[in-house]
Amino acid sequence: MLRRIVAILVKEFLQLKRDRTARFRLIAPPIIQLIIFGYAATFEVFGVTAVVLDLDHSQESRELITRFTASRRFDVVRVAANPEAARQAIDRGEAALGLVVRAGFSQLLHKGQSATLQVLVDGTNSNSALIALGYVGQIAANYSQDYAAMASARRGAEAGSLPVQVVLEPRNWYNENLNSRWFFVPGVVASLTLFMVVNLTSFAIVREREVGTLEQIMVTPVRPTEFILGKTVPFFLMGFVEVALVSAVALLWFRVPFRGNPLVLMLGASLFLLSALGLGMLVSTLCRTQQQAFATNFFVLNPLFTLSGFAFPISSMPEPLQWLTLIDPLRYFLIVIRGTFLKGVGVAELWPQLVAMTAIGTALLAFSVLRLRKSLD
């Protein structure tokens, strides 16, 4: 049995070796992609372009606007002279945010009443808009507090007039500076691996079928299980090298911290590759031509990517979609890879994910062996 598997292995490696562009295709693109996508994937919001309209021209309004100019979150690109100009700046996309201080702003504040800062937001990118509004709220709240403190100091503080205050002291674990790159880069590593391994594996058997060499293999004494093993082992090794390679780039280039145990990551990666190989094999046994396999890959890989929690939090999805995520191996590997990189957790915390990936991988592989046996008879 071992000899027959080795024979298939040798054939696969020879085929790969003779494909001149393959070596380049398999090594360079993942690294380049990781670097580019690692920089591209971010939900951070800095330098929101803002247009300012100050109709009050008071010390208070200037003070308030200075707080926006000084913040790194905002980039005041224009000072408008009238409402029409502010409106146009947003319409033309020059600014995503408009800050309007109406006339009478400071008078209201002097009287101890509540004054309003009007904000216009381009909501096209709802996420950025939401976060930008959050920062506006923070700046306004700080201003309020400072103004109240100043006012009560001027009045000579009567104890009762101080506002009740509950401060929230946030502490950000695992990612103290809220660097979104640390979140996305491990995710890109996992997704790239999934895409490459599934695509390569799924072409493996279909190609033999399409070119007509599958019949030749069928007449040899090789059994379906041996055939599948011989076909998958090279891709398993390749996937493993890929995970190691891009992880190294994540560590050395992006300086994402690695706080866990490398062995746990390796275990997780092996189980994840098992699912990826199983999936590729299944596609391979279900399709007759490479065109079909390619189309099926797109059809399967996209949902896996969307449902994995790579960018969109699973807890925000509708319930039926949340159930669907349970059969997505990428979902589990993302937890493992982010867990080992950032949280430094081990098998004690990650065992549910490891078990789930084992189950998915075994089921997929078993099913594809059954399918292949049937189609070989």
Next chain:
Amino acid sequence: MNANRIVAIARKEFLQVWRDPRSLAIALLMPLMQMFLLGYGASLDLKHIPLCVFDQEGSQHSQALLQRFRASHYFRVVQSVNSYVALGHAIDAGDCRLGVVVPYRFSRELSALGKSSVQAIADATDSNTATLAVAYAQAVVNAFASDVEVRWAGPGRALSSAQSLAVASRVWFNEDLETRNFIIPGLVAMIMALVGALLTSLTLSREWERGTMELLISTPVTGAELMAGKLLPYFTIGLADAAVCVLLAVYWFDVPFRGQLLTLFVTTLLFLMVVLGIGYAISAWIRSQVGASQVALLLTMLPTAMLSGFAFPIDQMPRLIQVITYAVYSRYYVSILKAVFLKGSDLAQMALPIACLLVYAAFIAAVASRLFRKSVD
């Protein structure tokens, strides 16, 4: 160019597509699936953030505060623990994203000083979620504080000026800040890029691999005719897909459509030309189907997902990556789609991105015809 020969090639290609119903079905089902998955699943609006509470004090005040967290639809209290160790474990295992700790001295400080603090421990692995979660928690805590103040002040007494500055925001273009309205227009581009690549990137390599290219070469058909004939059927499929996407977006997902249909039609035609042209060029360049599929994945789907501004805002990327995005053709189409859907821009307002697409289409056609040579070696 001979119309007869183009029609002959188109007929042959069409028959080939027709006889592979699975690939055709996938090409037509792809928009449906992607629309539903991302339309429902892609939400960055946080709801039901898993929360873990640790009430060290157990007083009326602390319970009232935690009750507010329970009542908020932003949070879902999944665990109530009584030690830091347990809290740490819950966050480590990923059971909750945020931990709120009410300290021993909470009500004592609150009644004595009118001021106290609460700790929020966030799992900042996902920095975006962490930022929003902390902001929502802050809002809950603020509401609690002003509630306490109202109760203490009693009816009739003037409130302190803690909230002297209010923010009134008005959102344009996407009034409810729905992630869906921001994702779906870009998704149309994503789907077209996918379908285009999966349909055309194997079309020539298939002929090479199966040995039918020699037959094609021996016919009088020229390179340009071959390209026109081969792409014609896929053009039709692409347009059908675009129609499905737009109908779903407008009638099912209620994404506002404020522009003109003509604008959308013209730009979609252009984009299809680019996408199909790229697939064809890949197919002419790489003669093995596995290779062509790998390259198509790398050049079409992944850049469209990451670099087009479809989900990740381009203006937040580092300068160098922003420069690279100019080479990603989907970037132009995504910006056009968002403008046509949400802002109602017309052809004249989008002259620049349209011109870029035109240049791109011409460039790709030139490259594709150079890459395809009518010779066997």
